[in-house]
Amino acid sequence: MSGELDLSVRVGSVTLPTPVLVASGTFGYGSESPELTRAGELGGIVTKTITLEPRRGNEPLRLHETPAGLINSIGLQNVGVDRFREEKLPKLRALGVPIIASVGGRRAEEFVETVQRLEGVDGIVAYEINVSCPNVKEGGIEFCQRPESAAEVITAVRNVTKLPLWTKLSPNVSHIGVVAKACADAGADAFTAVNTFVGLSVDVKTRRSHIPLGTGGVSGPAIRPLALAKVRETVRATPLPVVGCGGIASANDALQFLVVGASAVQVGTASFRVPDIAARIQDGMKDFLRSEGLTSIGDLIGSYLDPSGPARP
Amino acid sequence: MSLPHPRIVSAEILRNDPLTKEIREIVFRLPSDWGPAEPGQFVQVECRPADPFVLRRPFSIARTREGSGELRLHLVFAPVGDGTRALAACRPGEHTSLVGPLGRGFRPIPGRRPILVGGGRGVAPLLSLGDQIRKTHPEGLLLFGVRGPDQLHELEDPAYPIEIATQDGSVGFHGHLLGLLDALLEEGRIRPDSDAIYSCGPNPMLHALSDWAIARGFPAQVSLETLFGCGFGICAGCAVPVKQSEDEVGDEFGHYRFACVDGPVFDAERVDWEGVRE
Ligand SMILES: Cc1cc2nc3c(=O)[nH]c(=O)nc-3n(C[C@H](O)[C@H](O)[C@H](O)COP(=O)(O)OP(=O)(O)OC[C@H]3O[C@@H](n4cnc5c(N)ncnc54)[C@H](O)[C@@H]3O)c2cc1C
Ligand SMILES: Cc1cc2nc3c(=O)[nH]c(=O)nc-3n(C[C@H](O)[C@H](O)[C@H](O)COP(=O)(O)O)c2cc1C
Ligand code: FES
Numbered sequence: 001m002s003g004e005l006d007l008s009v010r011v012g013s014v015t016l017p018t019p020v021l022v023a024s025g026t027f028g029y030g031s032e033s034p035e036l037t038r039a040g041e042l043g044g045i046v047t048k049t050i051t052l053e054p055r056r057g058n059e060p061l062r063l064h065e066t067p068a069g070l071i072n073s074i075g076l077q078n079v080g081v082d083r084f085r086e087e088k089l090p091k092l093r094a095l096g097v098p099i100i101a102s103v104g105g106r107r108a109e110e111f112v113e114t115v116q117r118l119e120g121v122d123g124i125v126a127y128e129i130n131v132s133c134p135n136v137k138e139g140g141i142e143f144c145q146r147p148e149s150a151a152e153v154i155t156a157v158r159n160v161t162k163l164p165l166w167t168k169l170s171p172n173v174s175h176i177g178v179v180a181k182a183c184a185d186a187g188a189d190a191f192t193a194v195n196t197f198v199g200l201s202v203d204v205k206t207r208r209s210h211i212p213l214g215t216g217g218v219s220g221p222a223i224r225p226l227a228l229a230k231v232r233e234t235v236r237a238t239p240l241p242v243v244g245c246g247g248i249a250s251a252n253d254a255l256q257f258l259v260v261g262a263s264a265v266q267v268g269t270a271s272f273r274v275p276d277i278a279a280r281i282q283d284g285m286k287d288f289l290r291s292e293g294l295t296s297i298g299d300l301i302g303s304y305l306d307p308s309g310p311a312r313p
Numbered sequence: 314m315s316l317p318h319p320r321i322v323s324a325e326i327l328r329n330d331p332l333t334k335e336i337r338e339i340v341f342r343l344p345s346d347w348g349p350a351e352p353g354q355f356v357q358v359e360c361r362p363a364d365p366f367v368l369r370r371p372f373s374i375a376r377t378r379e380g381s382g383e384l385r386l387h388l389v390f391a392p393v394g395d396g397t398r399a400l401a402a403c404r405p406g407e408h409t410s411l412v413g414p415l416g417r418g419f420r421p422i423p424g425r426r427p428i429l430v431g432g433g434r435g436v437a438p439l440l441s442l443g444d445q446i447r448k449t450h451p452e453g454l455l456l457f458g459v460r461g462p463d464q465l466h467e468l469e470d471p472a473y474p475i476e477i478a479t480q481d482g483s484v485g486f487h488g489h490l491l492g493l494l495d496a497l498l499e500e501g502r503i504r505p506d507s508d509a510i511y512s513c514g515p516n517p518m519l520h521a522l523s524d525w526a527i528a529r530g531f532p533a534q535v536s537l538e539t540l541f542g543c544g545f546g547i548c549a550g551c552a553v554p555v556k557q558s559e560d561e562v563g564d565e566f567g568h569y570r571f572a573c574v575d576g577p578v579f580d581a582e583r584v585d586w587e588g589v590r591e
Pocket of ligand 3: 412540541544547550551572573586
């Protein structure tokens, strides 16, 4: 009986009703067609990345489909923090789902000011600090590529809020654990791993990239095993909780992330094809718990057996 | 009755036949309480249900027909790439998933005679527009422009008299749709003060048509195509540049609108064609 199954999880000090969240930038502001997406049933909604000023985003075309994946170059199009707070947040809050506000910026001060304008607003349970967008000229991925600059952002934001800070990590680094450690020392409370992988796709007739700006970020099922390995590495690097993200499109996919130690997961690109996929993944998790004779999703988290260790009894 | 709208449905394919060498019609069986769709809206179709494709493909609703407790949804499409070719290979009896109805359709202008202008497979949404407004707008014209016989097909029970333009001159007016519009204007058969243009077709055609209509004072609405990620406003992938008016400073997305929720139908004068990919 589903009533006896416990899907709730904790990400540090935050308790979420289920471990399934939707990823930043892949669910709009959260309140678009909620009956289609079953948004009200989710464990949490991470908003589109919000910046201090509105951003118009990159020129079209912004998407290109690749095998089991997608290259995007959206460029953080968003309404800016003030309009987000006044217009988007009330609708999102009405869904009654924990809100994680994703925040971006070109410099540490912009992150700080954006967070300050969101402080005290009802419904936000944590900030996700996006230091890993591959599609903007300034204030993206380069934060993660120099761990000290990612840490600088975290330190600055840490000074102005008591809410948990989840750092969204880029997979486009040699050692994601090094970046995680630097951010942990700077006061991060958790990590979201990972953002998109830098990718390129070329039209051989025109000899140009399919996307006007050249490279973009690759997401979708194609990146899942790559993301899973990065999540494992992040889990091992610090004791802080990790929210796994990358290519999740089924309950099985999501469970793999929990098993390797993620405290929760985020579903991104899969929602484009199946608008209520995140809710369906929750349903599938319950089925799995029943089939395994388990009652709590927490029992699975970090249950990964190391290749060198003994088999499952 | 307030139904969730839009929704995800598994739909049985009833027919999937060629109309010409290049154009096909596919018909789905839907629950009778689906929709109702407004003309110009679209559906997101899983073209290859078994594959790890990440995206659906958008298709304008060509027609809906009700009867015996079910609804039939007609799409007119051209197999141009992997997705549409896979859809062409689907057999009657198979099921696929549709999300819809989605988007903002045509907004017929009361009191103005509709001139429907369809380029190639762009004729599709104009059929449902005609079906919907034939009662309120009994007079109108349907212009159908194609390259030649490979795209030209019968239009069943059209709402308005049809004028055909073929680029190869095989049928009807010899030339482009704009040439036909010029001729009709010359003959006084269409008039900017009493008519309104509703159009769908390839973006370059829509661009030329918009310039033509604006220069002559016709109100015009165009259904644009761009690449869609989600089709319901969550990915920001389908950006269409629009011209901003003075009172819109600080407007939602600077100068981009989303074709899937703010469109696909836009007022011709709103579109910033310089930035539209053609
Ligand atoms: C709102 C809307 C309504 C549409 N209605 C119809 C319809 O009624 N009938 C119909 O046949 N098609 C329609 N289309 C276009 C249809 O969605 C595309 O042809 C389809 O997505 C192509 O998929 P594919 O996998 O076959 O091609 P792909 O392999 O994705 O692409 C094949 C080639 O076509 C180009 N292409 C793909 N999609 C588009 C596009 N939307 N605009 C311009 N170039 C494109 C690609 O760049 C590539 O060169 C509509 C599109 C939109 C946005
Ligand atoms: C269209 C699109 C837009 C995105 N926008 C953002 C964003 O604004 N902020 C962010 O932190 N991540 C953004 N991402 C990355 C996703 O949140 C996620 O990390 C990534 O897509 C991997 O997950 P997935 O494979 O499940 O999509 C975006 C991804 C896509 C596909
Ligand atoms: S296609 Fe995703 S927002 Fe329009």
